[in-house]
Amino acid sequence: MKAIGFFISAVLFFSLAHTGCKKDKKEYQEYISYTLTVKVDNGADGGPKSGSYQNPAGSIVNYGYRVLDDYTDMVVMLGTDTVPYEGSFIMDGNKTLTVTTKQMVLWKYQTEKAVYYSTPAIGDDGTLYFGTGMGGTSDGAFFAISGDGTLKWSFAGQYSFFSPVIDASGHIYVQDFGYNCYAFYPDGKLKWKLPNTLFPRMVENVGQRCPAISADGTIYICADGLYAVSPTTREILWHFPESRTKSSPAIGPDKTIYVVFRQDRVKAINPDGSLKWENRFDNPWEMSYAAPAVDDRGFVYIASEAFYEGKDYSALYAFRQDNGEIQWRYPVGLFVRASPVIGTNRSVYIATKATETDIARLICLSPEGEKRWEFEVENVHGMPDDIYSTPTLGADGLIYFGAETGFLYAVRASDGVLAWKFDLKMTVNWSSPVILKNGTLYIGGMGGTDYEGYMKAIKTGCPGYAPSPWPRFRHDNKNSGASD
Template sequence: MKILFMSLLMGLSLYACKDDDMVDMAPPGVDFNYTPSSPVEGIEILFYSDPTEGSSPISEWHWEFGDANNSTSNKRNPYFTYTTAGTYTVKLTVKNQAGGSFEVSKTVEVAPPPKELITNIVWEFNNNTTVSKLNEGSSSPVIGDDGTIYYVEGNGSPVNTSKVVAVTDNGSTATLKWATATASYIANAPSIGPDGHIYVNTWQNANMVYKLNGATGEVMWTKGGRGASNTTPAVDTQGNIYHGSRLQSSDGGLYSWSPTGDKRWQIVNQGAFYTAPVLSKDETTVYALNTNEGKLWAVNTADGTMKWSESVGMGSGTHGSSLSMGADGTIYYTTNAHVVAITDNGATGSVKWSADVTGAAQSGVVIGPNGDLYTGAGAGLVSLNAATGGINWTYPLSTNESVPAVDVEGRVYIGATNGNLVVVSKDGILLKEIQLGDGVVNSPTIASDGTVYVEALSGANIKLFKIAVAESGPANSYWPMKGRNVKNTGQSK
């Protein structure tokens, strides 16, 4: 009897302990966030929540979205769409099994829809050169001080039909000013020197770099080396140019030439440089990506001596990357696996961050007016945070050989492979698809009045398009388009 009584007491004691545990259960705790981080009227928002450290298990979730209809949800991670722009207080209340509760509130700013994008294809120009595909190297048109538009018909069939073409923009029409054939095909974009003349690299060793008269198209000089591809020449304010070579062997390297064609210096036997270089603000340093070594080089522009090299170590296949720079001097470039930010510390370089972005190699990084970064990639157009490399959003599309361009409203223009020029808002919302051809559309250039010039493959021809955009212009940012400006100089100032 005594044993039975003791057993009953112990059972009651255990039961009492369990009740006490329920009463004394740790309170719940929670936090939430939402995406996109800059919500827009009419666009679905995902609200997502996670228990905070030390929280007891949460059994109930209750959301109040603060709109006029007093909308609610009992899902842990609900979707919700605001039909009107404004400021809303969102409250999440959670409970545990013991009835303990916790609530957290946040203010959500919902912006009105993006400003209507009004565009018009003013003209298209066709020089009627038969090509096998669009020229490589993220080619983009360049604009002279007199308004002449220069572009490239590369990868011609046969290869010696590649041309640099100059077009006079008459307003509503365009006429051919001149077209100069090169001895080998052109796999990169041209650039313009301070004297108004054109620089372009070609595949052929004997004629690796050309200087063409901007007014007449006459070949002023051509120099040999190791052949070049995917490397638009950077041009400093004195007219000196800097570019890489294409050979993936010990013969490749980096070159600099004076405006008169004198070789200032060369660094050879170092592998290929399939990237467009960028110049520092004071023009004492040129940065270029060595494809073979997987290293970013910082080279003294005066004599070609090495300052430092920083290992990429983050994927391969860096063909076509167009280097760029932020206002703080951060250098950005792309590989097949990553977008990378490098800091120049003076005597050394260091990786600031790297972001997993598959298939970004043949594009480049540009900067929007709010400081966000944009690049083309395998998944489409990608927006990244400049401070951390975190991905803000991805707009899905098929793109190749296109460096985006950003306008003053933060709208991002990028060429697709289906013949469309695609325009997306700064928040990743599709604004317009402009049909230009039936193949790849290359890198757009935005003039000071907002006019967009871009090349597109249409049948067997490369066509140049002029697209008028109302109330626009290049983004008020440090690097709004390929090469930073309409001359593709790669100057960081």
């Protein structure tokens, strides 16, 4: 950015002639000046800087300011009047120039690799746990960050890390892209590792593979089927065999575990590892990268995506929890990687990817599967900007989500109207917003040509989550993946 300066010009002199006596005639020259008081807060750059300046009467003051990256809502006031960010005025009296901004980014923590897949889990002491890496052969790391943005500990991994889950004892469990599962104590000491060599039929896939944890502490892990694992001993309690899964399990109110296996097989598994029911998507080419969401009315919502023979078959399904029957299917029309969430009025929200000809959007459906509204996300980078980030429902009536546009969006849940957006200066992929009761929002992303990662703390006025059955990705701040 070029520096913004200011200059003061035009000095006014007054010549006063004393005419009382011709022979004693004198000329007087008088200098008149006014005080310019400037107050610029920390979120703005430009000039003049904060301070007090004496300026000649009639002089012109040029000014100009820009808002810094971590701030928003800059207001420039000349006296009691709001003025443009750049301009000029005449010093015809004492003046006050005030520049105020609103701080949005409370802190940011930079990592070597992108925070691509991971949504942070929050411990009881406010510690954030999250992973980095972009999948495939990319290595990653796992981090514990204090609530003030300082590093507590980190762990280097061979693969990228997905989103972690925290149990009642504060122990952390996380899977990596290679299907290894790690358990950590809160101080960073490795509790145990469940290596991928235990999963003989495992097939690596992109997606969001996050463990789920039940009320009794059992850890459910997807690999070549579903595994129930003891959190203390690492003992495999039971194994429901299948070939592979791209998504994460979710636990219903009756402790049933819901998982999508292979490409199109939706299964409900009892807590003892037996099959409760099985169903499929309408088309065998549909697949799911999204985690299920479970409501309190007897339904589980699962998103699919498919493009076959020139037609898009992506959809959102409502399955009955008791028998697996499809209650309704809504054709989304665009690929879906984000997971569904459920509102206080039992509306269902889903976000989509984009195509070369169609932009990404956030869609609100009624409990009966009818579209209520949709919010379209602008294309910023001259290419399809997707929404992978699962929406988060705030207690303030707003829906928060990130996108590859680089913005954090706040959209009204009632009608889909944009309340505000903020340029995060980073691309948001799978990482989804996490909100504390004090209004702090955490979200991860990547930026720059080196694809470095960031975890950012954003200041909002939102006092936590909407009181709904499933308001965010993985249900709660510990990423349990389990209904209340």
